[in-house]
Amino acid sequence: MFSTNFLSNDQVNLLAKQYGTPLFVYSREKLTEQAKAMLDMPAPYGVQIYYAMKANPNLEILHVLKELGVGIDASSGYEAEQAIAAGFEPAKIVLTSQQLAHNLAELVKLGVHFNATSLRQLEIYGKSFPGSEASIRINPGIGSGHSVKVNVGGPTSSFGIWHEYIPQVHELLKKYNLTVKRMHTHIGSGSDPQVWQEAARISLELIKNFPDAEIINLGGGFKIARVPEEHGADMSEIGKIISRELTHFAETTGRQLKLELEPGHFMVGNIALLIARIDDITDTGPEGYTFIKLNTGMNDFMRPAMYGSQHPIAVLSDSSEKHDYVVVGHNCESADLLTPAPGDPEVLMPRTLNKAEIDDFVLIGGVGGYSATMSATDYNGFPSAKEVFID
Numbered sequence: 001m002f003s004t005n006f007l008s009n010d011q012v013n014l015l016a017k018q019y020g021t022p023l024f025v026y027s028r029e030k031l032t033e034q035a036k037a038m039l040d041m042p043a044p045y046g047v048q049i050y051y052a053m054k055a056n057p058n059l060e061i062l063h064v065l066k067e068l069g070v071g072i073d074a075s076s077g078y079e080a081e082q083a084i085a086a087g088f089e090p091a092k093i094v095l096t097s098q099q100l101a102h103n104l105a106e107l108v109k110l111g112v113h114f115n116a117t118s119l120r121q122l123e124i125y126g127k128s129f130p131g132s133e134a135s136i137r138i139n140p141g142i143g144s145g146h147s148v149k150v151n152v153g154g155p156t157s158s159f160g161i162w163h164e165y166i167p168q169v170h171e172l173l174k175k176y177n178l179t180v181k182r183m184h185t186h187i188g189s190g191s192d193p194q195v196w197q198e199a200a201r202i203s204l205e206l207i208k209n210f211p212d213a214e215i216i217n218l219g220g221g222f223k224i225a226r227v228p229e230e231h232g233a234d235m236s237e238i239g240k241i242i243s244r245e246l247t248h249f250a251e252t253t254g255r256q257l258k259l260e261l262e263p264g265h266f267m268v269g270n271i272a273l274l275i276a277r278i279d280d281i282t283d284t285g286p287e288g289y290t291f292i293k294l295n296t297g298m299n300d301f302m303r304p305a306m307y308g309s310q311h312p313i314a315v316l317s318d319s320s321e322k323h324d325y326v327v328v329g330h331n332c333e334s335a336d337l338l339t340p341a342p343g344d345p346e347v348l349m350p351r352t353l354n355k356a357e358i359d360d361f362v363l364i365g366g367v368g369g370y371s372a373t374m375s376a377t378d379y380n381g382f383p384s385a386k387e388v389f390i391d
């Protein structure tokens, strides 16, 4: 069994009986653990954590995090509205959206912090709120996602104001008498503390262009380990490294910057399991593959099909025999593959699993983030998997 599993076989059977499958099961305890690891990270001049709710806007998740003092990173005006409806104070919400929010003026008047991610957004904000405080997202010219699909910095990324356009930012600040109080970068840095040091250094260099800025927001992108080959971010280690950079910055410039972070996947990725049932087992002959077909797939969980992301999978059977299987979803779509090669959704990568029988339950781990909400919902007409929280 894989290390992020938190259910016994009996609990799986009970939950499946009670709610049916496919079923996302979330652990409140795991969520609290992850949130505390973030909240406890060191920062010399204060830190505020905003949960990137696009990772999973499940109401219970939002409520648990709100009680712990976490704010919200909203990716659209709609998400900001959802966060307010869930009870978050508007002042605890930062809105960083690719598409200009339809309700921007209303949200800003309520106290939501608007983070401009393009020159156009900054201009529109300036026109509506001249003489106010502003927040800007800069694309610093580098990124470190594991593929172009998740790279959120550098020339292949449309996110943020390109760093060479800082003079144009200054023209807009002057035109509308705006003061930049927060500078934001998000380059998807992963788990290596050295890469975070680099990200912090680059961002601190950029914030020198905005002498009134009091807050540096380094976004999210703190990796978790879902399978043994992956390394998760150690927040106390990364916190120490970023703190060193902030302290050095304060000593050399006299500016003590408050730190903000926006973890999504780190908070929720490993707090969930997906229970599925084996609907069929087929094969393509002795030279081919044996396929396990589940009663779930890309309509509930499309990260493997989209990114080639690796998730632990276990067949819950009593058999001590093992067999190599390609695990696929139930959609009429060859891309609906749950065991791709790492980072390559095009390549089938069989896994050695317990010998499976039709109707056996299968557990899939690491499905708390960008799963239930970032999927091909309604595809093939399948209803979405239910979601349940356990204590």
Ligand SMILES: Cc1ncc(COP(=O)(O)O)c(C=O)c1O
Residues within 6 Å of the ligand: 052, 055, 073, 096, 152, 186, 219, 220, 221, 222, 262, 263, 264, 265, 266
């Ligand atoms: C601005 C911003 N903040 C935070 C996040 C959260 O990233 P992650 O879930 O990798 O922590 C994202 C993700 O794309 C983002 O774009």
